[in-house]
Amino acid sequence: MKHGLSKIATGVVAGVLLAMGFLVAEPVAAQEGIAVRAPMVKGSLPADDPNAAVWASAIPATFPMSPQVHWPNRILEATVRDLSVRALHDGTNVAILLEYTDPSEDPDDAAAIEFMVGDKKAHFAHGQPMAQVEGGPVNIWYWKNKDAKGVDMNAKGFGTLSVQPHQDVKAKGAYANGTWKVVFTRPLTTGHPEEDTQITTGGFINIAFAVWDGKKDASGELKEKGSQKAVSSWWYFRAEAPPDYSGYYYAALAVGLALGFQFILIRKLKKGQSA
Amino acid sequence: MGGSLLKPVILIGIVYTILKFVVPNIPGSAPLPASLIFLYLMLTTSGIVIFATLSGESKDAFWGPIQRFLTGENIGSLQVLRYGVLLLFPLIVGWQTYNSTATSDAPPAENRTIHPAPPGEYTGLSNPVAKTPDTIQQGKGFYAAFCSPCHGGNFDGKGPAARGFNPPPANFSDPTTIAMLQESYLFWRIKKGGVGLPIEGMPWKSAMPRWEVELPDEWIWKIIMGEYDGAHQSPRTWE
Numbered sequence: 001m002k003h004g005l006s007k008i009a010t011g012v013v014a015g016v017l018l019a020m021g022f023l024v025a026e027p028v029a030a031q032e033g034i035a036v037r038a039p040m041v042k043g044s045l046p047a048d049d050p051n052a053a054v055w056a057s058a059i060p061a062t063f064p065m066s067p068q069v070h071w072p073n074r075i076l077e078a079t080v081r082d083l084s085v086r087a088l089h090d091g092t093n094v095a096i097l098l099e100y101t102d103p104s105e106d107p108d109d110a111a112a113i114e115f116m117v118g119d120k121k122a123h124f125a126h127g128q129p130m131a132q133v134e135g136g137p138v139n140i141w142y143w144k145n146k147d148a149k150g151v152d153m154n155a156k157g158f159g160t161l162s163v164q165p166h167q168d169v170k171a172k173g174a175y176a177n178g179t180w181k182v183v184f185t186r187p188l189t190t191g192h193p194e195e196d197t198q199i200t201t202g203g204f205i206n207i208a209f210a211v212w213d214g215k216k217d218a219s220g221e222l223k224e225k226g227s228q229k230a231v232s233s234w235w236y237f238r239a240e241a242p243p244d245y246s247g248y249y250y251a252a253l254a255v256g257l258a259l260g261f262q263f264i265l266i267r268k269l270k271k272g273q274s275a
Numbered sequence: 276m277g278g279s280l281l282k283p284v285i286l287i288g289i290v291y292t293i294l295k296f297v298v299p300n301i302p303g304s305a306p307l308p309a310s311l312i313f314l315y316l317m318l319t320t321s322g323i324v325i326f327a328t329l330s331g332e333s334k335d336a337f338w339g340p341i342q343r344f345l346t347g348e349n350i351g352s353l354q355v356l357r358y359g360v361l362l363l364f365p366l367i368v369g370w371q372t373y374n375s376t377a378t379s380d381a382p383p384a385e386n387r388t389i390h391p392a393p394p395g396e397y398t399g400l401s402n403p404v405a406k407t408p409d410t411i412q413q414g415k416g417f418y419a420a421f422c423s424p425c426h427g428g429n430f431d432g433k434g435p436a437a438r439g440f441n442p443p444p445a446n447f448s449d450p451t452t453i454a455m456l457q458e459s460y461l462f463w464r465i466k467k468g469g470v471g472l473p474i475e476g477m478p479w480k481s482a483m484p485r486w487e488v489e490l491p492d493e494w495i496w497k498i499i500m501g502e503y504d505g506a507h508q509s510p511r512t513w514e
Contacts (some may be wrong), residue, residue, distance in 0.1 A: 130470040
């Protein structure tokens, strides 16, 4: 019995240490921040229909909005305080649905989505220059009610907002019961990586939002226009990759190995006992 | 059975409890990382094994019960526990493997430094404005006009425009903000704003305006006095 003991002992020690490592391992990190997640759908995207039933398959993410107080001209109170965002993709195109409360439908009601372009970080306020960090440009997708279309734009600093020569973004708004629903659509990737954000499935990219209430005050002036708008900070966006089951395969393999380890260990122990 | 195994198990339990719950509560200490706790537990276990296998007698006393438990020989009611262990071990291994290989569903972790080091020219500046009830009052007036929409009329970071911004505007009444900083640091932060931060401060996310393009330096120094007075805090000094 004593003969095989040291071999067996090594095995038991290895097993105990392994199990102990698992017990003190860090729990999976809690999710930080908020992200818009676009699940992949089969069939065509509801590019022209903000009320399509398929939108229910996307979980909405809600983002708080602030009046734009970061640079002049400022606004100290904006109409829209929260923005609900859903997104879908079909492997080729992405559709993003913005939904928010606005008491009145006005021709100048407008909304925009902002992305960083390329690998460089861009300041959320129009990609304005940063003192110690070399920033990149932002790509802005803009929609205005009276124009009834999407506009694909770029900016790198205040006063540099420009409409791209190549327009890849489509947008469609629908107003009902005090709520705007605006859908933006674009191919996930374009031929212009210097100007357009490129969306690859499975990776997180930065996203920000802006909304203008196009209502006019008593003197006929627009309450919100230009830099006077509701804005959000940078959040995250991800077009979900097709489901990946490899984690389950690896887990099954590990269970098999652990069972094998136990089986061999106990067999050896029993042999040792009978010897 | 198990008498000789009880002591090692209790010892490991005590070591774990001390490392996990007692050490972090010692003044000046901090919670230990899981990897370090694991290392200490491994050392403890190795020590126990070495101690238990010093003589042939103690070796048998130590391994005998483990062996009997694993083979299930004459362990009576512990048989249920044995099956539990044999079932649980592969499941834990499988679960941990899944957790470590499955693709992460969380956005990238952000380790933003809240108070990064200021550029050299902004260290050690002293407030050139005389501190009088008048200048403090002027500072509070400027604060109300320019800063309170985000940082709040109560200096608590909860102004009406704060809600959408991430990172949130600083709460000056919190003892870990301006009370930990010198006036020269605030002067830098107000003057250069969010875009003046170094990369570890993630300047692309900050909504803090670059006030140097809108306010004269003297107003900024007065705002600093108004801020400390209003938030009932004092600047940090090196004495």
